[in-house]
Amino acid sequence: MTAQSSRFILICSGKGGVGKTTLTANLGIALARLGATTAVLDADFGLRNLDLLLGLENRIVYTAQEVLAGSCRLEQALVKHKQEPNLALLPAGNPRMLEWLKPEDMRQIATMVGEQFEYVLIDAPAGIEGGFRNAMAAATEAIVVTTPEVSAVRDADRVIGLLNSEGVKPIQLVLNRVRPKMMASQEMLAVDDVTDILALPLLGLVQEDEQVIVSTNRGEPLTLGDSGSPAARAYTNVARRLRGEAVPLIDPSKERQGLRARIGRLMQTKIF
Amino acid sequence: MTLRELIDKLLGRQPASADTAKQRLRLVLAHDRSDLNPELLEQMRREILEVVNRYVEIDLEEGDVSLATEDRVTALVANLPIRRARIPEPELNMAAGTPEEDSEGVATLG
Ligand SMILES: Nc1ncnc2c1ncn2[C@@H]1O[C@H](COP(=O)(O)OP(=O)(O)OP(=O)(O)O)[C@@H](O)[C@H]1O
């Protein structure tokens, strides 16, 4: 793989805790399973977690820090996933790196990684400060993760503004922690509301799913198995769409069958 | 208005929170995106009304200047109901050089 044909995708959100790292881990595994060589870069140097979600925390020897310092080769720092050898993690270095790390450093690391992998997923830290800007420098396209909540959508909007001004594109949206029942009863922002407000194409819808927590406990991303839980399917579909497959998007709040769902839809009919 | 909204109104219930969320977001994002603080916006609103008021008589109570946002484009939207045009000032008339004078000098604009 050459750097030119690689895709450098930033996974970001603005607001913290909306599911960036979970998406990065699951998407990384899903892409690898679809046959694409994929590297995930932990760009959250302050609060690194990607290693933990992938179950690779005990196999880290070197990090991005040693690679940058030239004290180890990239291959030595990359941690290959045992079950899914198409996937490798480049761990974040010491939090003190934040003091001197510059956007050029991140760009340099990403370029090196891109020489060996088709997909380079960059797990950004929350916020819009230095750490985020460093991560953004390494990317050519972005996935913005948000939940259907006012604060998350507002922060996503800030991030989209920054991505636009840096010329990062395309920018696509993943809506996480969707609760179909709440959406159907209009107590949660609808999918269309969020995509309209942010004016981004929708790359995926991930439901609120307990299995996400179970899989995090184990350090085994949902996309590793064939569990078929709603979130697992959603993450795999995101990977497929990223690769250009036309996988239809189904709004779970409109999908629901039965009398209650029908009454719910009736209530939404415009009468004047 | 949807059926749900009608029933909510009839029963005196609060509207569904998703709608409230959407409206609040639209407003806050219009401000975020324009980087105008409320004070500046209010000043601009007053000055716009002042200028417009020089040319046409507007309903100052009804007049509304606000930010709206759609597709990541923020627009300044002014909705100023016009009562009628002001009587043209004499010097403006001379400059225009129109010999026929309007009998009343007031155009009613609906
Ligand atoms: N679809 C989901 N269903 C249920 N729980 C979820 C879902 N997505 C994420 N979570 C939970 O939300 C929490 C935050 O997720 P995650 O760490 O991926 O967010 P983050 O955006 O990376 O956070 P940070 O900003 O701190 O880096 C975790 O506990 C995770 O298990």
Ligand SMILES: [Mg+2]
């Ligand atoms: Mg994270």
